[in-house]
Amino acid sequence: MRTLELQHVTQEVRRLVQSINVHTAEPTMARLVQILEREPSPSGREAMRQIVANRQIASARQVPMCQDTGMVVVFAEVGQDLRLSGGSLRDAVAAGVREGYAEGYLRNSVVEEPLFERRNTGDNTPPVIHVDLVPGDRLRLVVAAKGFGAENMSWAKVLRPAEGVEGVKREVVRCVEEAGPNACPPVVVGVGLGGTLEVAALLAKKAVVRPMGSRNPDSRYAALELELLDLVNATGIGPQGWGGANTAMDVRIEHYPTHIAAIPLAVNLDCHLCRHAEAIL
């Protein structure tokens, strides 16, 4: 059985939280530049020029792209033939977040509890961690820094089967319309379909952290992703909501079997920053 020292997990998380807040993945930059070149609205182009220039400045000066450096969401797929040594996985991930946010001068945006005192924890912990057991002897980490301008505008509901594909289209477009400029468009729209209510929400988040432009392997869902992208872009909201033909950078769907009585649907929005990366240890 392979053994992985958890200090390596801490190191990797510490590195990734800083990197995703500062640097832009090539496919994301290519998509932003494409939108800048194609956007017909002068206001929309001005917003895109600043969005692209901001990334160049952040990367060159090694500073975060946005002052909201997010709440950290980690998907950890643990190979069932892997032994994790030297503490707990959750503690190791949290330590990486704590060290990375301090080292990178990233903003601490997490409060202890959601309702009463809302006291800042002071080190951006805890992160949200989703652990899954998978075949193999590796650990796959997907690390995201989720800004809450977009998270605030996300949404979930269980639709009736009769509402079908049209109901899903209607609700996805409605969610993006209601979010309008607040989600910092051009957004990435993560759509979770199926399972139970909480599974749909989790699937929507998994869709958000998929690579830019990746399509659902089922051709029907892949076609729906592209159709939804057109529908969302037809709203006219545009970059930053200043009007234009590019409201979304991408729409991605993740799906799972569900009950005969329902279509669980969640829409998770991500701002134009697209701060996520993966590592395999």
Added chain:
Amino acid sequence: MSRVQRLHTPLTEEDVRDLRAGDRVLLAGVVYGARDAAHQRLVAALAEGQELPIPLKNQVIYYVGPAPTRPGEVIGPAGPTTAMRMDPYTPQLLARGLRGMIGKGKRSPEVRAAMMARGAVYFVAVGGAAALLAERIRRAEVVAYADLGTEAIRLLELEDFPAVVGNDVYGGDLFEAGREAYRSSVAVSPPGRAPGEAPGA
């Protein structure tokens, strides 16, 4: 967005009467950085009849909670936060002479009406362009509520700070006008809800 205007704070009523939604501006001069918690305290202080720690007459408030400042820098990344959350407090500040605000996203009908009545303007800056915008801040100094950390009130001196007029004193709205111009017929808009209307909260 045909015109690019240079504006220097504090702003007079004539300054803002000259602006139209969609105009591009470059802002210079002192503005005050304040977001949720600082607004809550300002309005609480007004309710208790206390003097405010910052002037409001003809001033501009920037909705911002910067990331930490690295050694040798003026300020950390400092882009706009969502203005909607400040809507409940804003009419009271406008009544005290606040002339402008910088944020991102739409304002409530109440705030828009108060802006028209008081002769005030709302600027939008690009959300997520915090590294670029921080370079246009020449001086930053915490001037009140230091215990609030990133949410403390900061005096910020701007130079060539790029923004767009979101709402003007005539009721013009960048978001509505922009969207109307680029909406295409394939959009499905469900009945019974205004597009862009914020859910619940």
